[in-house]
Amino acid sequence: MSELGEDSHGLPPDRPAVQRPLLEVRELSVSFATANGPVQAVDGVSFALDRGEVLAIVGESGSGKSVCAMTLMGLTRGPNTTIAGSAQLEDRELIGASEAQLRRIRGAQLAMVFQDPQSSLNPVYRVGDQIAEQIRAHKPLVSHAQAIERAGELMEQVGIPRARERVRSYPHELSGGMRQRVMIAMALSLGAKALLADEPTTALDVTVQAQILTQLKQLREQNGMSILLITHDFGVVADIADRIAVMQAGRIVEQGTAEAIFHEPQHPYTRSLLQALAPPAARRIRRPQGAPLLEVEDLRVSYGRRGGGRGVSVQALDGVSLTVGVGETLAIVGESGCGKTTLLRSIARLIEPSGGAIRLQGQDLAGAPRRKLASLRRDLGMVFQDPQASLNPRRRIGRTLERALRARGLGRAEAQLGAGQLLEWVGLKAAYATRFPHELSGGERQRVGIARALAGEPRLVLLDEPVSSLDASIRRGVIELLGELQSQIRCSYVLVSHDFTTVEAVADRIAVMQGGKVVELAEARELLERPKHPYTRELLAACPRLPGGVRSDRWVDKETSPEEQETSPGQQRLAETAISEGSPQRPRSSFSA
Amino acid sequence: MAVFLARRLAALVAVLFAITVLTFLIFQAIPNGDPALRMAGRLATPQQVQDIRVQWGFDKPIYVQYAKTMEKVLDGSVISYTQQINVEQEIVRDLPPTISLALGAGVIWLVLGVLLGLLSAMHAGRLLDRVLTVFALTGISMPVFFLGAIMLYWLGYKWGLLPLGGYVPLTSDPWGWFTHMLMPWIALSIVSIGVYSRVLRANVLDVMSEDYVRTARAKGLSERRVLIHHVLRNSLMGIVTLWGLDFAWVIGGGAILVESVFNLGGVGQYAAQSIGRLDVPPVMVITMLVACAVVVLSTLVDLAYALLDPRVRLS
Numbered sequence: 048m049s050e051l052g053e054d055s056h057g058l059p060p061d062r063p064a065v066q067r068p069l070l071e072v073r074e075l076s077v078s079f080a081t082a083n084g085p086v087q088a089v090d091g092v093s094f095a096l097d098r099g100e101v102l103a104i105v106g107e108s109g110s111g112k113s114v115c116a117m118t119l120m121g122l123t124r125g126p127n128t129t130i131a132g133s134a135q136l137e138d139r140e141l142i143g144a145s146e147a148q149l150r151r152i153r154g155a156q157l158a159m160v161f162q163d164p165q166s167s168l169n170p171v172y173r174v175g176d177q178i179a180e181q182i183r184a185h186k187p188l189v190s191h192a193q194a195i196e197r198a199g200e201l202m203e204q205v206g207i208p209r210a211r212e213r214v215r216s217y218p219h220e221l222s223g224g225m226r227q228r229v230m231i232a233m234a235l236s237l238g239a240k241a242l243l244a245d246e247p248t249t250a251l252d253v254t255v256q257a258q259i260l261t262q263l264k265q266l267r268e269q270n271g272m273s274i275l276l277i278t279h280d281f282g283v284v285a286d287i288a289d290r291i292a293v294m295q296a297g298r299i300v301e302q303g304t305a306e307a308i309f310h311e312p313q314h315p316y317t318r319s320l321l322q323a324l325a326p327p328a329a330r331r332i333r334r335p336q337g338a339p340l341l342e343v344e345d346l347r348v349s350y351g352r353r354g355g356g357r358g359v360s361v362q363a364l365d366g367v368s369l370t371v372g373v374g375e376t377l378a379i380v381g382e383s384g385c386g387k388t389t390l391l392r393s394i395a396r397l398i399e400p401s402g403g404a405i406r407l408q409g410q411d412l413a414g415a416p417r418r419k420l421a422s423l424r425r426d427l428g429m430v431f432q433d434p435q436a437s438l439n440p441r442r443r444i445g446r447t448l449e450r451a452l453r454a455r456g457l458g459r460a461e462a463q464l465g466a467g468q469l470l471e472w473v474g475l476k477a478a479y480a481t482r483f484p485h486e487l488s489g490g491e492r493q494r495v496g497i498a499r500a501l502a503g504e505p506r507l508v509l510l511d512e513p514v515s516s517l518d519a520s521i522r523r524g525v526i527e528l529l530g531e532l533q534s535q536i537r538c539s540y541v542l543v544s545h546d547f548t549t550v551e552a553v554a555d556r557i558a559v560m561q562g563g564k565v566v567e568l569a570e571a572r573e574l575l576e577r578p579k580h581p582y583t584r585e586l587l588a589a590c591p592r593l594p595g596g597v598r599s600d601r602w603v604d605k606e607t608s609p610e611e612q613e614t615s616p617g618q619q620r621l622a623e624t625a626i627s628e629g630s631p632q633r634p635r636s637s638f639s640a
Numbered sequence: 641m642a643v644f645l646a647r648r649l650a651a652l653v654a655v656l657f658a659i660t661v662l663t664f665l666i667f668q669a670i671p672n673g674d675p676a677l678r679m680a681g682r683l684a685t686p687q688q689v690q691d692i693r694v695q696w697g698f699d700k701p702i703y704v705q706y707a708k709t710m711e712k713v714l715d716g717s718v719i720s721y722t723q724q725i726n727v728e729q730e731i732v733r734d735l736p737p738t739i740s741l742a743l744g745a746g747v748i749w750l751v752l753g754v755l756l757g758l759l760s761a762m763h764a765g766r767l768l769d770r771v772l773t774v775f776a777l778t779g780i781s782m783p784v785f786f787l788g789a790i791m792l793y794w795l796g797y798k799w800g801l802l803p804l805g806g807y808v809p810l811t812s813d814p815w816g817w818f819t820h821m822l823m824p825w826i827a828l829s830i831v832s833i834g835v836y837s838r839v840l841r842a843n844v845l846d847v848m849s850e851d852y853v854r855t856a857r858a859k860g861l862s863e864r865r866v867l868i869h870h871v872l873r874n875s876l877m878g879i880v881t882l883w884g885l886d887f888a889w890v891i892g893g894g895a896i897l898v899e900s901v902f903n904l905g906g907v908g909q910y911a912a913q914s915i916g917r918l919d920v921p922p923v924m925v926i927t928m929l930v931a932c933a934v935v936v937l938s939t940l941v942d943l944a945y946a947l948l949d950p951r952v953r954l955s
Binding site for chain 1: 850851852854855856857858859860861862863865869870873874948949950951
């Protein structure tokens with residue numbers, strides 16, 4: 048293992064057979080034929096996975112890391128795929144293997160865990176049956192009853208409480224963490240030698256993520272399983288990986304022991320990724336004076352069962368009170384289902400509150416009649432999590448922005464001019480107005496989303512996970528943009544996030560929510576450094592962090608700003624017209640009338 | 641479950657009320673629709689017409705007429721205006737051919753539609769898919785009366801392979817029943833096979849890109865098991881709804897054209913004749929039959945849904 052660590056490309060050609068790694072990948076290339084010509088997803092990748100080792104492949108979306116793993120399983124094969132190179136599991140070649148040979152390896156020798164445990168399990172079959180199906184596919188002599196029995200044992204082993212009963216559960220009856228454990232149990236069911244884990248914790252809450260990572264570590268220690276961990280998040284690999292390979296645009300740009308990568312990263316791309324994870328520079332907390340802009344008092348939202356049932360209702364918000372000052376940023380953090388998004392939406396009255404008051408600049412929103420909402424919402428802007436889904440795909444960017452401006456009462460010509468200025472304001476080119484959303488990268492789309500929300504110069508902007516769908520390296524650019532725009536138009540932000548790094552970078556105050564209640568609300572630094580509520584402490588402890596002693600500011604690289612790294616094979620065409628960087632200019636006031 | 645069924649029953653009553661009122665009103669609005677005139681015949685004196693009007697209650701306000709008709713419909717004593725025979729007995733006599741038609745054709749179009757759709761999806765974009773697509777579109781755009789006439793001419797008249805229409809009860813002559821039903825089944829199925837295969841093809845292609853299908857492959861399952869167990873099972877949901885409603889439509893006499901072309905003497909043919917004679921009572925009863933069939937079948941579809949997809953809760 049140690050000699051591999053220093054080796055960043057290729058492998059020594061004549062290694063003695065005894066020392067051969069479990070899985071050896073040499074010069075693996077995968078390209079897909081698309082309507083726009085071939086796309087080289089993986090471009091000459093070589094790495095080795097030893098017995099009982101955890102190798103992490105880290106890279107951003109589009110870097111080819113998932114394609115790599117799927118190709119090892121033979122899941123990318125198809126008429127439009129060209130695969131070259133070699134991958135040997137012990138002494139069996141995977142790349143040239145026949146379907147029948149591969150099928151015997153899949154699940155039995157080489158198992159895979161996917162990103163989204165919700166969609167990775169078939170919704171119409173019981174989880175026990177799904178595990179049993181895999182066992183019986185490889186061992187036809189095992190009876191169904193025996194296989195189910197074994198499924199129960201496995202589910203117990205991976206830490207699912209009441210596993211024997213849950214064998215009969217359907218996937219939707221289990222939590223996300225439990226579903227992922229079922230996937231892991233499946234991987235264990237036939238004693239596979241290696242596990243390919245493709246973003247296994249990305250779709251999970253931080254506390255659950257920590258549990259799943261612990262589970263993976265146990266697999267290695269107790270079952271001697273080798274793990275190929277694929278992730279975009281350096282924080283996740285920090286205390287589990289033995290070695291790390293960093294992928295960019297289909298190539299491994301750097302490979303080494305975890306220690307070496309974290310402490311002596313060589314490649315500028317590795318540095319920029321690590322830098323994105325570093326805690327942001329200390330910033331001055333604003334303490335707004337005077338009357339608050341937004342007051343929320345004892346806000347309640349309950350979802351009743353349809354049809355009234357037996358009076359069963361879920362309290363999504365259970366008496367939330369908070370205020371937001373002028374020009375201030377309040378961050379709301381919590382795990383999925385805690386009510387943070389419900390809170391944000393009910394402030395905009397997208398969800399009807401069942402009780403309590405919402406006052407924006409002294410005017411009541413909660414009790415306002417529906418026909419007055421449009422005028423009250425004029426002082427509100429909203430930025431959504433997924434810019435892809437929240438921009439109309441059939442409408443040019445310019446038209447989307449023009450509509451936002453015309454809602455403010457601007458004429459057609461003024462709005463057209465204003466749309467271009469808005470784009471420049473958020474750091475894009477005015478020429479983007481003629482493009483469709485799919486022609487933009489994720490970061491650019493979110494900038495458009497921000498431009499739309501801020502077009503009316505709202506007093507209050509509600510941001511729902513504004514950067515969580517973006518790659519870490521472009522997050523910072525968007526966060527900085529948000530900060531600059533805020534200081535220019537002096538609006539207040541209410542930001543919902545599950546990610547403390549984002550929150551730390553923007554928030555003046557932080558509210559922690561659990562079960563529909565605010566359990567702790569304090570100034571950002573105070574809350575992060577001296578959390579009082581046990582749940583806040585638990586959340587902070589579960590956050591993936593860089594290993595101790597790693598100081599991110601050591602490799603801050605002035606030449607390679609993270610924004611410039613936002614290229615992936617699919618985006619190269621877009622990169623030619625990359626974001627014009629630099630401080631966004633405040634547009635002239637032609638559209639702010 | 642009990643609540644679900646009770647609610648469906650209430651819905652059925654509401655649907656029946658609404659649909660009978662509508663049907664009744666439509667026949668009031670049709671010009672030249674006065675039943676007394678038609679019943680009296682061409683040579684009747686105004687006095688005779690008036691007598692019939694009083695005798696049948698056509699002089700009463702319209703809501704009284706509706707109530708009287710419904711009362712008779714519900715106790716099974718409703719008499720048709722033109723033939724003056726009991727409507728319900730007539731429909732009970734006409735049901736066997738219609739049910740034979742619906743069951744046979746329903747099975748044929750479901751099985752062939754699913755089979756061809758699956759085949760099409762597995763070969764998506766390749767030659768077989770294109771050929772099947774052409775066939776499906778041809779089938780969809782083939783009018784039943786045209787196809788029926790062609791089959792009757794060649795298979796029935798020219799070559800004498802199959803009887804030229806009519807219905808033979810299953811109980812008296814099973815083979816005769818089968819040969820008499822074969823052409824109607826084919827004629828009625830062709831359109832639906834086309835539609836079902838296109839819908840299933842699209843569903844299968846959707847499901848194939850689901851993550852759990854990828855998981856199934858990663859488990860090392862055979863391609864056949866992935867396809868049948870994971871892909872097809874999840875693709876069938878939409879088809880079930882479609883099938884339930886189409887089947888109900890045929891049971892309720894919706895296959896008017898096929899029944900008439902092959903002279904099956906089923907409910908659909910009776911409906912066509914009654915409408916032609918502006919004979920309100922049979923039309924009322926047949927529309928009620930359609931409504932019942934649709935509500936019952938869609939309830940069954942929802943029950944099937946709950947069985948097929950554990951996430952669906954009946955409430």
